[in-house]
Amino acid sequence: MTLAQDMTAQMTAALRKAGVRVTRQRIALLAVLVGADDHPDAEELYKRTKRVEPAVSLATVYRTLSVLEAEGVVQRHSFEGGGARFEATGPAHHDHIVDLDSGEVFEFNSDKIERLQEQIAAELGYDLVHHRMELYCRRRKP
Amino acid sequence: MTLAQDMTAQMTAALRKAGVRVTRQRIALLAVLVGADDHPDAEELYKRTKRVEPAVSLATVYRTLSVLEAEGVVQRHSFEGGGARFEATGPAHHDHIVDLDSGEVFEFNSDKIERLQEQIAAELGYDLVHHRMELYCRRRKP
DNA sequence: GCATTTTTGCGAATGATTATCAATCTCCTT
DNA sequence: AAGGAGATTGATAATCATTCGCAAAAATGC
Secondary structure, three states: HHHHHHHHHEEEEEEEEOOOOOOOOHHHHHHHHHHHHOOOEEHHHHHHHHHHOOOOOHHHHHHHHHHHHHOEEEEEEEEOOOOOOEEEEOOOOOOOEEOOOOOOOOEEEEHHHHHHHHHHHHHOOEEEEEEEEEEEEOOOOO | OHHHHHHHHHHHHHHHOOOOOOOOHHHHHHHHHHHHOOOOOOHHHEEEHHHHHOOOHHHHHHHHHHHHHHHOOOOOOOOOOOOOEEEOOOOOOOOEEEEOOOOOEEOOOOOHHHHHHHHHHHOEEEEEEEEEEEEEEEEEOO
């Protein structure tokens, strides 16, 4: 079994688990998402997916992203400036650092902050459902 | 001197300091912003301002908000779902809690988290310019 | 008050995203 | 493997928040 076949099998399984029909375009988009190590926007995902599966439209990319987001398979981020950006949901939660000059996005995680957030919500009588934390930074000047 | 006159005087001073011309619509919008204790969007600010100064357009509200944001007089927030929301910059920094059911926004502050954020950025060789932290919550079930 | 320069209002333009809908595809049942 | 119900698709129109372009109106400096 080739590597590509294996990837298709995995994507198929994931889509089935999500309870949606397994289409060529969904397999392709999901594979692109899982293979991406950055945080592309819809247009970029469309371009990448098209290289692998020409029979895909931008509308379907948006639709599929919404479906997968609802299923928790992908996450949508709205960083400052520009449209939404996406990433496949990984095993570990993380927040983001945005390099203001390059636009690059890095991931980080702080259990301490996570705990403090829970605590703050609790003190106000709330349950924390989810949060958003983004650090907008510039490379330190020497 | 009446209260309204005093407010106008303050707004005028603030606009002068920002180095822009003092117009009726800017005074009115700024007064609405300072008087607001919630986080209205542009449309809502337009409606409120119009009550006080009918000679204002939505375009001017947007333009003025951008000007005031650039001057640091107001802050723009993009919470999940819907357009940008604004608030007059107060003396103290704070982050936000969004009630997922009502859409209400509360403010909070945690020095501990602020410090940890600085530290995380520093560890990665970055200077933290600003950040965004929003806690999306539901009222705790009893 | 008058000239200069900024600001305004209106409506058109934009950009990202979503809705529409007939044609096509999946998948369950034979 | 064929049939059909129902989900999904591509192309395009529509939407929504926000910005732009420009002539008219207003604010500042003298």
